[in-house]
Each structure stands twice: as C-alpha cells, then as structure tokens.
Amino acid sequence: MGDLNHLDATEIAEGVRTGRFTATAVMRDCLDRIEARETDVGAFAHLDPEAAMAAAKAADSQDDKGPLHGVPFGIKDIMDTDFAPTGWGCAAYADHRPARNAVCVELFLAGGAVPVGKTVSTEFAYFNPGKTANPANLAHTPGGSSSGSAAAVADHMLPLAFGTQTAASLIRPAAFCGVMAYKSTRGHLDLGGVMGLSGSLDSLGLLARSARDLTFGRAVLSGAPGVASAFAERPPRLALMRGPHWQDGTMEMREVCLSAADQLRAAGADVAEMAHPDVFERLTDAHKTVMAYEAARARIYELRHFRDQISAQFLTLAEAGAALDWATYTDALNIRDTALRLLTPAFLEFDGLVTPAAPGPAPQGLDATGDPLFSRDWTLMGLPAVAVPAARTPMPQAIQLVGPQMGDDRLLAVADWVAARLGD
Amino acid sequence: MGDLNHLDATEIAEGVRTGRFTATAVMRDCLDRIEARETDVGAFAHLDPEAAMAAAKAADSQDDKGPLHGVPFGIKDIMDTDFAPTGWGCAAYADHRPARNAVCVELFLAGGAVPVGKTVSTEFAYFNPGKTANPANLAHTPGGSSSGSAAAVADHMLPLAFGTQTAASLIRPAAFCGVMAYKSTRGHLDLGGVMGLSGSLDSLGLLARSARDLTFGRAVLSGAPGVASAFAERPPRLALMRGPHWQDGTMEMREVCLSAADQLRAAGADVAEMAHPDVFERLTDAHKTVMAYEAARARIYELRHFRDQISAQFLTLAEAGAALDWATYTDALNIRDTALRLLTPAFLEFDGLVTPAAPGPAPQGLDATGDPLFSRDWTLMGLPAVAVPAARTPMPQAIQLVGPQMGDDRLLAVADWVAARLGD
Numbered sequence: 001m002g003d004l005n006h007l008d009a010t011e012i013a014e015g016v017r018t019g020r021f022t023a024t025a026v027m028r029d030c031l032d033r034i035e036a037r038e039t040d041v042g043a044f045a046h047l048d049p050e051a052a053m054a055a056a057k058a059a060d061s062q063d064d065k066g067p068l069h070g071v072p073f074g075i076k077d078i079m080d081t082d083f084a085p086t087g088w089g090c091a092a093y094a095d096h097r098p099a100r101n102a103v104c105v106e107l108f109l110a111g112g113a114v115p116v117g118k119t120v121s122t123e124f125a126y127f128n129p130g131k132t133a134n135p136a137n138l139a140h141t142p143g144g145s146s147s148g149s150a151a152a153v154a155d156h157m158l159p160l161a162f163g164t165q166t167a168a169s170l171i172r173p174a175a176f177c178g179v180m181a182y183k184s185t186r187g188h189l190d191l192g193g194v195m196g197l198s199g200s201l202d203s204l205g206l207l208a209r210s211a212r213d214l215t216f217g218r219a220v221l222s223g224a225p226g227v228a229s230a231f232a233e234r235p236p237r238l239a240l241m242r243g244p245h246w247q248d249g250t251m252e253m254r255e256v257c258l259s260a261a262d263q264l265r266a267a268g269a270d271v272a273e274m275a276h277p278d279v280f281e282r283l284t285d286a287h288k289t290v291m292a293y294e295a296a297r298a299r300i301y302e303l304r305h306f307r308d309q310i311s312a313q314f315l316t317l318a319e320a321g322a323a324l325d326w327a328t329y330t331d332a333l334n335i336r337d338t339a340l341r342l343l344t345p346a347f348l349e350f351d352g353l354v355t356p357a358a359p360g361p362a363p364q365g366l367d368a369t370g371d372p373l374f375s376r377d378w379t380l381m382g383l384p385a386v387a388v389p390a391a392r393t394p395m396p397q398a399i400q401l402v403g404p405q406m407g408d409d410r411l412l413a414v415a416d417w418v419a420a421r422l423g424d
Numbered sequence: 425m426g427d428l429n430h431l432d433a434t435e436i437a438e439g440v441r442t443g444r445f446t447a448t449a450v451m452r453d454c455l456d457r458i459e460a461r462e463t464d465v466g467a468f469a470h471l472d473p474e475a476a477m478a479a480a481k482a483a484d485s486q487d488d489k490g491p492l493h494g495v496p497f498g499i500k501d502i503m504d505t506d507f508a509p510t511g512w513g514c515a516a517y518a519d520h521r522p523a524r525n526a527v528c529v530e531l532f533l534a535g536g537a538v539p540v541g542k543t544v545s546t547e548f549a550y551f552n553p554g555k556t557a558n559p560a561n562l563a564h565t566p567g568g569s570s571s572g573s574a575a576a577v578a579d580h581m582l583p584l585a586f587g588t589q590t591a592a593s594l595i596r597p598a599a600f601c602g603v604m605a606y607k608s609t610r611g612h613l614d615l616g617g618v619m620g621l622s623g624s625l626d627s628l629g630l631l632a633r634s635a636r637d638l639t640f641g642r643a644v645l646s647g648a649p650g651v652a653s654a655f656a657e658r659p660p661r662l663a664l665m666r667g668p669h670w671q672d673g674t675m676e677m678r679e680v681c682l683s684a685a686d687q688l689r690a691a692g693a694d695v696a697e698m699a700h701p702d703v704f705e706r707l708t709d710a711h712k713t714v715m716a717y718e719a720a721r722a723r724i725y726e727l728r729h730f731r732d733q734i735s736a737q738f739l740t741l742a743e744a745g746a747a748l749d750w751a752t753y754t755d756a757l758n759i760r761d762t763a764l765r766l767l768t769p770a771f772l773e774f775d776g777l778v779t780p781a782a783p784g785p786a787p788q789g790l791d792a793t794g795d796p797l798f799s800r801d802w803t804l805m806g807l808p809a810v811a812v813p814a815a816r817t818p819m820p821q822a823i824q825l826v827g828p829q830m831g832d833d834r835l836l837a838v839a840d841w842v843a844a845r846l847g848d
Contacts, residue, residue: 100726107724187624190620192619192722199616223717225750293647304530326648
C-alpha cells in the first residue's frame with residue numbers, strides 16, 4: 001500500500017483486527033518513512049529495523065488481538081526497555097540495558113502494540129538537546145524534552161509515542177512540531193521504570209496526530225473507557241485564560257489564541273474570558289524552585305558518579321537546587337496548593353481552559369529547545385493538558401487545553417471537539 | 425568496645441565525627457551481632473560482610489564527614505543498588521543487579537552512611553513472607569513488607585534502615601518488632617529506583633530505635649531541618665481516634681491505646697477523643713480497590729513474563745485488580761478525597777492523632793505477616809505516620825501517630841515527645 005504510516009493508531013488497530021492489512025505492512029511503511037527521513041530528522045536514540053519487523057511479524061502470527069494490535073509506537077529514551085538500550089539522553093548510559101520494561105511500555109505490549117524504537121530525549125529530560133530537528137523545518141528545534149517522539153509522530157514515522165513532562169516536555173514539542181500531546185494528571189499514570197526528574201511534577205503522556213488516538217492510548221494505560229464523543233450533544237464551555245505570561249509571548253502566539261477562540265465560538269462553543277488569580281503570578285518561580293530542588297536529589301547518583309559527563313546546563317540546575325533551602329521549597333508547594341484551590345471552582349463552570357501552548361512557533365536553531373514558560377504553571381498544579389494544533393504561520397502553532405485533576409477523559413473529549421474545528 | 429551496635433544513629437554519627445570511635449569499629453560490632461543472630465532472625469536478603477567492612481574502612485579514610493558519616497544502614501530489597509543484587513522478594517530477580525543506586529540509597533551514601541546489606545522484603549512488598557522471624561520471639565512474624573529492616577533494627581544488627589509502605593509495610597513490622605517507623609507523606613520523598621506497587625499509595629520511610637534517628641535520616645533525604653525539640657515549651661495536643669476498626673482489633677490493642685493515652689495525659693499532654701467521620705467506614709475497601717487496581721498494572725511485566733514464579737497470594741491480588749472497572753477505581757479515589765477533606769481541619773486543633781498501629785501483637789507463625797487493617801486508611805489518605813512502641817505484653821505493641829500531609833517534621837517532633845513518655 002505504501003502509505004499506511006499516514007493512518008492514525010485507531011485506523012491501524014481496526015485495519016489489523018479486521019484483516020484489511022497486516023501489522024507487518026504497517027511497520028514496513030513506517031520503516032520506509034524512517035529510512036527516508038531519519039538522517040535529517042534524527043528522531044531515534046535507538047533503532048533496530050529488523051527487530052521492529054520481527055515484532056510486527058510476531059503480532060501478525062498471534063490469534064489473540066489486543067486493542068492496540070499492530071500499532072507501531074515510539075518510546076522516549078528515559079523509559080526502561082529490556083529489548084533496547086535506555087540512555088536517558090546521557091552518554092554515560094549509552095549502553096545501559098535494563099532488565100525489565102517500564103510499566104507503560106509493557107501495558108502497550110500487552111495491548112498488542114509493536115515497538116519501533118527509542119526516541120530521543122534531551123539529557124535527563126531537561127534542556128540540553130539531542131540530535132532531533134523539527135520535521136516542519138529542519139533548521140528549527142522540535143522542542144524538548146520529548147523531542148524524538150514529537151518529531152517521529154509529526155513526520156509520519158509512527159502514529160503514537162510516549163513522552164513525559166516535568167515543565168513543558170510534552171506540550172511544547174507537540175506545539176512546535178504540529179502534533180497533539182496529552183499530559184496526564186500528575187501521579188495518575190504509572191511511572192514505574194521511567195526516569196524520575198521531579199516527583200512532584202513528572203507526568204506520563206502521549207503524542208499522536210489525533211485526539212482519539214490519545215484517548216485510545218490512555219485507555220490502555222489507565223483502564224478508563226474512551227469518551228471521545230462526550231460533546232456530541234452540546235459544544236464544550238471553555239474559558240480563554242491569557243494568564244500572567246500573555247505579554248511575554250510573541251504577537252503570533254496571541255493571534256493564534258484569539259483566532260482559535262473565535263473559530264471555536266463560530267463553531268458553537270461558549271468561550272468566555274477568565275482572569276487568572278493573583279497568586280498565578282508566583283507559579284512560575286514556584287515551579288522552578290520545586291523542579292530544581294527535586295532534580296538535584298533525583299540525579300544524585302549521576303552527579304556523584306560521572307559529573308564530568310553532565311552538561312553545564314544540567315549542572316546549573318542541580319547546583320541551584322542544592323542551594324535552595326527547605327523553607328523556600330515548602331513555600332513553593334504552598335503557592336501551588338493555594339493556586340490550585342482558587343482555580344478548581346472554574347472547572348464547575350467550564351469544561352476546559354484555553355491557554356497558550358508556547359511563546360510562539362519553534363525558534364530557529366538546534367542548540368536549545370525553546371521556553372517552557374507556558375506549561376510550567378499547569379504542570380506545577382498537576383493538571384492534565386492537551387496540545388491542539390491551531391495554525392501554521394508557516395511553522396506549526398498550537399493552543400493548550402487544561403482540565404481539572406483526574407478530569408483527563410473529559411479534557412480529551414474537549415480536545416477531540418476542538419481539534420476537529422481548528423484550521424491547522 | 426563490643427556494643428557500639430546498641431547506639432542509635434545520632435550517637436554513632438557524633439562518635440565517628442568526634443573521633444570517639446571509628447566507622448570500622450561500629451560496623452564490626454554490627455556484623456558480630458549479625459553473625460550471632462542472622463541464622464535465627466533471617467533479616468538479610470543479601471549480606472556481604474567483607475564489602476560492608478570495606479565500606480566502613482573507606483568512610484574512616486575520608487576527611488569530609490557527612491551528617492550520617494559512619495552510620496551503618498539497611499536497605500529494603502526493593503531498592504536498587506549497584507553494589508548488591510536487588511531481588512524484590514521474588515526468585516526471578518534473585519541475581520538482578522541494577523546499574524544505579526536508588527535515590528534514597530545514594531542520598532544516604534552521599535551523607536556518609538555505610539550500607540550493611542539488603543534486608544528482606546515480602547514478595548513485591550505485598551503479603552507473601554520472606555524468611556525473617558521476629559527477634560522478640562522467633563516463632564512470631566516480624567510483620568511485612570519491610571520485614572528485614574524492622575527485624576534488623578529491633579535486633580541491634582544496625583541502627584537505621586529503609587522501608588516503604590503501600591498498606592502497612594512500615595508501621596506494622598515496627599509495631600510487631602518493637603521499633604519506631606516513619607512513613608512519609610505520599611509523594612514527598614523521592615522513590616526513584618524503588619520498586620513501585622501502587623503509585624497512589626507507595627511512600628518511603630525509615631525504621632530506627634529512636635525518634636531523633638527518624639528525624640535525622642529524614643533530614644538527609646528531604647533537606648528539611650530536624651525539629652525534634654518543637655514541644656520543649658508545651659506538650660503536644662493530641663486526639664485519640666479509635667476509628668472504624670476499633671472493635672476488630674484485640675482487647676490487648678485497645679488496652680495499649682487507652683493506657684498510652686492515659687500515660688500521655690499524666691505527662692501533661694492534652695489527649696481528646698475524636699470520632700471519625702462517617703466516610704471513614706468506606707476507606708478500607710477504597711484502599712483495597714486502589715491497591716489492587718494499580719498493582720495489577722505495576723506488575724504487568726512480571727505477570728506476563730514469569731507468572732509461574734509468582735505466589736498465589738499476589739496472583740489473587742493482581743486478578744482482583746484486573747477485574748475492577750474504572751468507575752469502581754475512581755469512586756475509591758473520590759472516597760479518599762472526601763475523607764481527607766473532612767479530616768484536615770482536625771490538624772488545626774491537634775498536633776497529631778493517636779491511633780492503633782496493628783490489631784494486636786505479632787501473631788504466631790511465619791507463614792503470614794499479620795493484618796494491615798490499621799494502616800490502610802491513613803496510607804490511602806497519603807498522611808505521614810509514626811509507630812511508637814508502647815508496651816510489651818510480652819510481645820511488643822505500639823501506637824500509631826498520624827499527622828497532616830507535609831506535616832512530617834512536626835509529627836516526628838510529636839513522636840519524639842511521646843516516645844520519651846511511653847513505658848515500652
């Protein structure tokens with residue numbers, strides 16, 4: 001067929017289940033695309049095409065079909081795999097081979113999905129970039145830290161990939177590359193076997209090209225049923241929250257957000273404007289404090305055992321974190337708690353918030369991954385978020401939808417409704 | 425000297441720092457005790473006396489002294505170590521050797537502490553027991569899942585050890601063995617490199633023979649300053665909460681709790697009686713639901729790859745968890761949230777709750793670890809807890825102190841005050 005790599009995961013699973021095509025045929029098209037593009041895009045930290053084909057053939061030979069049967073997927077390289085190295089974006093771990101698969105990886109394998117390879121993460125899922133370029137323009141960053149997963153999905157190398165977020169590591173690369181990302185409620189999806197950077201912040205997530213794929217993948221991880229059609233009867237009630245950083249973004253970003261709100265209104269949604277509580281002005285600094293404080297401890301092994309192989313950027317973070325005192329750290333957690341308490345009633349009124357996803361389109365250059373400013377606050381509050389592509393100017397831009405804790409399913413239903421109505 | 429193994433960690437650290445004795449001398453006394461008793465007690469999953477002595481000698485040769493310098497410590501065998509196997513209480517992992525140390529282990533090493541060995545965990549930190557016996561009476565269970573850590577501390581093999589709790593895995597073995605245990609606020613201390621069983625429940629903790637050691641160890645893990653003298657000016661205000669299971673415990677347990685409350689009152693503490701909110705009646709079932717649902721996913725790798733090496737007990741848990749639906753699971757989380765909201769104001773009035781630690785003294789027999797009933801509810805709510813020895817009848821019994829989320833330091837100060845006044 002030659003273009004099965006353009007299907008989304010939902011279509012692939014259905015096609016394989018009904019015998020319309022094989023997992024092997026899907027994988028071949030994905031690998032053909034990867035062969036044509038990987039030299040330029042650099043999405044993979046580890047790739048073994050023969051092993052990927054063998055896994056697809058094994059899937060075809062199985063009678064029991066799981067919900068994701070035959071769906072190729074990418075695995076961020078901070079997630080343990082027993083079939084491929086797990087390098088954490090760090091040279092010292094280039095040859096590290098774990099004994100087990102991370103929980104999320106094994107749940108996908110149990111669901112019949114087929115691993116393509118390990119996708120590039122920035123060093124320790126922080127800022128120091130890997131080799132990945134933005135498929136929309138190879139001179140631009142794909143964002144980070146889930147750089148390879150976002151680029152691989154955007155470039156049609158595979159339909160579905162894992163990522164994680166501690167600051168903006170799912171939403172930002174998705175926005176920059178023009179794909180969708182789902183960041184789960186913190187602490188909700190199991191992070192077993194996934195490198196931790198900051199226990200108060202780390203969240204699992206997915207990157208895909210359709211909202212229904214995010215819902216589909218989430219269902220396999222969580223056991224939740226998909227509810228993508230929750231807004232068939234009435235359009236969602238939304239609130240545009242410009243937030244404390246609105247003026248720190250680009251004019252392009254502001255235009256994209258306002259235009260998206262207008263498009264959604266024209267499609268029938270209620271889109272109010274909502275001011276942020278004053279305490280939100282303090283969230284970004286609080287996020288930086290929590291992340292630095294916890295990351296300095298989470299990486300204590302690497303800092304003590306091979307400091308000379310760690311980037312200056314990460315060392316700066318760790319040194320800042322080690323220098324922070326307990327009172328500053330707990331103040332930051334209290335700011336989080338206050339902000340969350342003040343925001344929560346909004347979700348009785350609105351199905352989701354519309355917010356900026358990034359300061360603007362992906363910046364030029366591969367030596368930095370862009371500014372996580374527009375996701376730090378939501379990540380600190382542990383809220384679920386979805387990036388929805390909203391424009392190409394000509395680089396991709398997105399909006400970010402935010403929901404209440406444990407409101408992941410409903411937020412994905414909002415995202416499905418919104419994505420179908422925004423002119424990407 | 426010959427009895428340095430009877431000192432607590434605080435005394436050992438001070439003695440080593442001031443040159444009163446060496447880390448090597450301390451380790452020798454600990455290893456002598458272990459050699460005399462390990463055949464009977466069975467506290468260790470892995471023990472290499474030569475390596476432990478070498479680590480102590482290395483500590484003595486260092487000029488820079490960390491806060492825990494020279495303190496021997498035990499490591500629950502679900503925590504990764506690069507210097508010893510990490511078996512998770514499971515035969516399939518008997519020879520598994522991780523590439524890194526768990527975050528908590530490395531933080532202790534960075535603080536100058538010296539590892540003695542890996543202590544026995546029940547299988548996957550659930551119910552199927554290891555080889556450990558209760559040092560107070562070898563025919564009785566030490567409790568689980570942090571069985572080896574509790575037994576080793578109780579038997580003066582080492583002063584300080586790591587444990588974790590998902591149901592009652594710190595409080596119960598401490599109560600059964602007659603030592604103190606600290607279970608941290610959920611999500612607060614980094615669990616990187618520690619086997620996860622249930623992300624909504626798992627918490628790190630410590631076992632020791634003094635409250636100040638728990639505070640001391642916690643400070644190294646968290647960066648928090650110790651505040652053990654918070655109640656020098658006035659005694660703590662406490663509330664005895666009998667809770668929904670009061671009548672399910674033994675008469676001995678009830679006598680110990682009531683007598684402890686009387687002793688504390690006699691020592692000057694305000695000890696009110698506080699009824700539990702009605703919703704507490706539903707917490708235990710909610711805990712069982714959350715634990716089963718999440719454990720079935722957390723152990724998906726082992727369930728798929730070596731099911732035949734997993735105990736019937738664990739398979740029963742996993743099958744129950746896999747059979748639960750999403751609505752039942754989220755209902756359980758909602759019950760937790762409601763209970764926590766109703767309980768929280770109590771902590772404006774009281775410095776801590778006094779509750780039963782276990783249904784009674786350690787039961788006879790080594791084929792089960794006792795009932796986790798009296799810790800499930802507090803663990804579900806993510807609250808910090810401390811086990812304080814309260815009596816020997818003749819087997820050890822304890823009370824359990826419970827505090828508000830992130831009130832760990834203050835709760836340990838309460839525990840310090842209480843422990844000094846209870847006639848163990």
